Amino acid sequence: MTSASAMSGNLVESIVKRDGPCLSTELARKLEAQGLTPEAARKRISRGTGGVHRLAGLVFPKGVRFFYHESDYNGERYWTALAHAVSAASPAYGPVLAALRARGGIIPRQHFSIVSGSPILQRGQVASNTVLERLEAVKLVRILDVEGVGECVALGAKGFLGGADIAGLPARLLTEKILLLAVRDWARRLGMASYDKITLRNDGALPRFGTFNWDLCGPTYLSPMVRYDKARKLQPGFLVCDAVVGEIVDEAAIAAFIRKCRLSAVMRNLPPLMPLLIADRFTREAFRLGKSRGIIMATPYTLFGKDVAIGLATLLQTLSKAAAIAVAKPEVMIELFDRLGQIEGAAGNLRGALFEMLVGHSTHATDGGSIDIGRRFASSDGFKAEIDVLRVKSHESWVYECKGYQPDHMIGAGEVKEWLEKKVPGVYAALRSHDGHASKAIHFEFWTTGSFTAEAVALLDEASKRTRRYTIGYLAGPGVRSYVAKLQVSGLTKMLDEHYFNHPISRFNRKYDATASVDAILASTNLGFDDIAYTALEDLDLEALGDMEDYDEAL
Template identity: 30%
Template sequence: MTFLEQTIKEKGPILSSDLLDILLDKEKGLSKEAARKRLSRIRGDVAKVRGLFSDRQILFHDKAIYNSEEYFEGLTDALKKAGKQYHIILQSLAFHYGQIKKEQLAAYTVNPVKNLKGHLTFHSAIEKLVKLQLVHQDDDNIFLLPILAEGSINGKRAKGIEVAKNFLLIQFNDWSRKIGLTSYNTSVFHGEFGKYQFNFVSPTYVGSLPKFSVKKKIVPGFLIADVLIGNTVTEKEVEFFINKLKTLKYQKQIASFIPFLIVESIDPKSLNLLKSEGVVIGFVNELFGEKYKELLNSLINLVTNAGAILKKNPEAYLDLISKLNKLVDGKTNNLRGDLFELAVGYFQGRICNSIDIGKIINYQGEQREIDVLGFTAQKIIVSECKGYNHKIDKDEIDKWLGNKIPVIRKWILDQPSISDREIQFEIWSTGGFTEEAVRSLNDKMIKTKKYDIEFYGLEEMMEKSKELKSKKFTEILREYYIKEI
């Protein structure tokens, strides 16, 4: 074994620049060119990772440690040092407790969502991270490899923050319109500006922000904003935002813009850094009041601990909905989809011995999310929740029947403690189902003998709500899930 191979084995994954320094320190008279040639001749039990690091660096590692904890830690350390655009994605996922919606993650990176010369697109960056197994994805979310999160993986809290963020964006949009910063019906959530994604994008005609084009047409300025809640924000967490802004400023003919970063808590260094870059820091409590901030935290807590709360204290769900409605004057209708699985969980909590909300299961490498999982002494109830204001079509039903149910069923049968119970799969849709979807469901119900299938549209949901004998719940169901359908 050569000196270089031994060094790689002892030090674990190592970048070519560091390996070069070690070699030059050992052999004082060796030129850099000669040292680089030796590195290029490394063979044996050494693997090389290319195409990710600045200055065309290579990561060397012993083939024997591939896919081990040592390998992944060495790879992420190398990205932190010489692969910032990938490291920031991993860092943002860790801040959000290990998962973010696919359509939202791009905002928390330095990668453009459209082609920009000299920059790797977000889509390409994710493809490489998936290939390296540092992240994985399902139909809706992107997940961080658990060993990289230092214990911060919590899918339910991530879901709670996502719901609260959606609620916050609705309120920020309303606030910006009321003070005249933006116009009605102009904002986009998780939209693009300057080829980068932001949580909030809206044209503004305030003050000197608008310009006139060569053809004398008015070109508006833009209000752009990202949201960081659920954790205290530090310097490393604002790196993505500052880098996006710097790139925007270098673009020719970019529209004028006002950058906002909305936070709950931030350390002094980050605060000063953002101010020096001309960023407006919007504290949640200062924008909307202390009660609003408390309500957001209650919302996060409810979604995070939904199973226990809906079983032990179901009235907490009803009380929170009432408070949300009172504080924001009826705008909870916009959260119909986000909160619908809690409504179904409320129902299941009254008939099941225990429930779990938003459970992530993994069977032989295939991951699925169960919206509501209920247990009785004889039965397991798996509920899919669709809080839509439109009908579910046959394609979505076939995807549920053919892609989701088989994996979840196999997972249940693989759990000795529950594998002997009956299984019932349900799909709840506030918008109902198309005729084709209903035919597909009825056909599957007739043919399937190994488990039960049920589906509930508008009328069936109201009938089931009456079973609870809870007037308050029936009113909320009618107000937030039926009124506008």
């Protein structure tokens, strides 16, 4: 005779096995539909059964738990149901997954407290670090190390929630950095925040207002935002901003930002905040939702105009397909400097990435072969590295280390020694273990628009003489300029001169040593931007950008 306990267990198991994983509240409703009272349903769920398991490590509000049958574990039905349950029932965990998906499924770990929608620490709320620990514990997210970026948080769930665009991460981060510099410029020029008090996430410590981190933050003394404290001292409000590039942002993706704004607004002692969310595109529903919550919903086009918007969209596309564009359309580099160079701080951030493209184009045009930019390699001993430029021919492989510095930047012996003793041997071993490079002659080159110290040159020369397994070479600023000048691409040498060798900051450092009047220097400086033709972007595929002219109507 079957016991009552076994019958109850069989009922719970049959429901979960038939309908799939679910929350305890949903399971209770299904038991009640079978004629059980709410109390009896609760007791049957709490007893459990052999084939049904309760998810450990993640507790939903009001003690709700997630149940699944062992036959579903780690499969598509399991992950789909868990993601749905998290999104529908947990204000602390749900927004994170949507925010990650909107950012290519991967972010630097240090940005998690910005993206998560949860506070650093706030009474009655789950802290951001705790959210990360719990999501990692149930494998909805994973921690991984990305060469050149560091420790990152990526979507897990065996890929059922979407992949992690690791290859596109550096391009997205640089584009977001330029975008945030543009927002800072906008805020400064309009007096939206104190000129020298605006902080960005790349400045060091993450910008903070209240109990949350943001991409950008600064005090504002605009009349509606200021308050007086008990001592009648003027207290500013705060401009806060988060940014997303490369994706159409929907309602789920803005939930984390809305949550940050809502939880900040209810804190009595906090000054008012002016929230700004900027993204390439919003769905109509997301745009309306954000506006209804008092958020400034902006795009690069609506905030900065068509030139900057196209420049940012092109930058993301260009860096994502750097090798192909470097070979086919090198003039795009010129236009990117021209369109985005007006943003304070942008040129310095563009130099490194675009110098890699310049080296790729120049070496390909001069010596042939196929090129790859930002290629990642790993060897069997755990070594990982990103190759700035890899040029491959039928019988040889060339590896270029690229440093796009100002001409007065000196690369020292320490940097060269690390390259010679760690990166070069590691990359060599990784290439040798790869079928495509196993039998090729391998050459390593260190190129910079700056200079090498005497000690660094001595190290390079010595390594070049003693090394037999591969060759070592190097090229400094004047040599790079001469190499590029031999090409028949209009404007490349001029770009080098204007943005690397003869940039106003470089001339200032060399000629005045930071002692003369800035106004006097600027008065004598001819940037030559009027001579640059706006032609290169006309042929690019900017389909993802859409019709910028009609964007206001589309919203």
